[in-house]
Amino acid sequence: QVQLVQSGAEVQKPGASVRLSCKASGYTFTSYHIHWLRQAPGQGLEWMGMVNPSPGTTFSAQNFRAHVTLSRDTSTTTVYMELRSLRPEDTAMYYCAKDHNIGSWTESFDIWGPGTMVTVSS
Amino acid sequence: QSALTQPPSASGSPGQSVTISCTGVSSDVGSYNGVSWYQQLPGKAPKLIISDVNQRPSGVPDRFSGSKSGNTASLTVSGLQAEDEADYYCTSHGDIKGVLLGGGTKLTVL
Numbered sequence: 001q002v003q004l005v006q007s008g009a010e011v012q013k014p015g016a017s018v019r020l021s022c023k024a025s026g027y028t029f030t031s032y033h034i035h036w037l038r039q040a041p042g043q044g045l046e047w048m049g050m051v052n053p054s055p056g057t058t059f060s061a062q063n064f065r066a067h068v069t070l071s072r073d074t075s076t077t078t079v080y081m082e083l084r085s086l087r088p089e090d091t092a093m094y095y096c097a098k099d100h101n102i103g104s105w106t107e108s109f110d111i112w113g114p115g116t117m118v119t120v121s122s
Numbered sequence: 123q124s125a126l127t128q129p130p131s132a133s134g135s136p137g138q139s140v141t142i143s144c145t146g147v148s149s150d151v152g153s154y155n156g157v158s159w160y161q162q163l164p165g166k167a168p169k170l171i172i173s174d175v176n177q178r179p180s181g182v183p184d185r186f187s188g189s190k191s192g193n194t195a196s197l198t199v200s201g202l203q204a205e206d207e208a209d210y211y212c213t214s215h216g217d218i219k220g221v222l223l224g225g226g227t228k229l230t231v232l
Contacts, residue, residue, distance in 0.1 A: 035221065044124065044226040045160075045168065045211055061220050095167055100179075107213040107221045108158040110179060112167040 002026035004034075004096050004113035011119045012086050019082045020116050022096035029077040030054035033099040035109055036070065036081050038092040045095075050105055051079050086120045093117050124225035126151065126212055133230040134202045142227045144195045144212030150222055152193040156215030159188060159197045161208045162226075168211060172197060199229070207231045 007021040022034060036048040049060035051070045058070040069082040079096060094116045097109035127145040134140040144157065151157060157175045160168035170179055172188040175195060185200045195214070199206055209226050216222040 037223075044209075045162075045223050047213070047221040047223050050220070059220055097168075100170065100173060105221075106158075106173075107156045107215045108170060108173040109160075109168075109213075110170050110173075112169070115167055 002098070002111050004098060004111055006094075006096060006113040006116045009117040009119070011121065013122055014087055014120055016086050016120075017082060017084045018086060018118055019080055020094055020096075020118070022079045022081075022113055024077045024079070024098065027098075030074060031102050033101075033105040034072070034079045035097045035099060035105075036068075036079075036094065037097060038094045039115075040089070040092040043092075046092075048081070050099075052105070053077075053079070083118070086118075088120050091118060091120050125216065125219070125222035126214055126224035128210075128212060128224035128227045130225070131228045131230065133232055134199075135232045136202050136204065138202050139198060139200045140202060140229060142197045142199075142210055142212075142229070144197070144214075144224045146193050146195075146214050146222065148193055150193075150214045150216050150219075151190065151195055153217070154215040155190075157188070157190060157195040158213045159186075159195075160211045160213070161206075162211065163208045202231050204231050 035050045072079045096113045098111040100108045100110035159172040162168040176188040212224040214222045
């Protein structure tokens with residue numbers, strides 16, 4: 001079945017970096033964009049950016065461009081998000097989600113990963 | 123500050139209908155048929171319940187429906203059930219800005 005499996009919870013100190021992974025299976029990996037979103041405790045969702053697995057292009061929301069690097073590995077059907085210079089306000093659940101549309105990106109995400117909790121604390 | 127405006131809360135009694143709005147501007151919600159809605163139960167990942175303004179994915183009950191007028195999209199939940207109590211989010215195609223999100227609406231079933 002179509003699924004996204006995310007890496008495990010992380011605890012990091014301020015100023016550190018973290019790399020989260022999202023492994024896709026059950027569909028043609030290169031045909032659908034993968035999006036990243038986050039949700040701080042008790043807060044709403046924030047869209048961070050997206051990866052087009054083929055040809056590997058990425059787009060990040062303006063608030064995250066200096067802070068986030070998105071990438072993918074087609075050989076392992078895995079998408080990555082690196083978050084740099086972590087701050088306590090980066091403490092959140094991070095989700096990856098598959099676009100429902102083949103080819104071009106949309107605002108519609110039909111499959112979600114379970115999320116990875118990142119805690120930033122000294 | 124979210125790009126799309128949703129009411130923070132909504133409520134209704136079992137069996138009633140509730141409508142949640144999602145307001146953008148002419149360059150996003152008003153320009154595209156790309157509006158989706160998600161249901162998020164406590165402690166769970168969001169679930170897609172409406173795409174392309176008014177399309178229900180397979181398995182989503184027909185009690186959930188979507189519409190759009192001008193710069194405002196709406197989600198209507200008819201025949202409210204206790205299991206509908208959740209947070210609801212809208213998204214819109216934002217063109218060069220990427221994906222836009224609403225701040226979320228907490229639906230309470232009284």
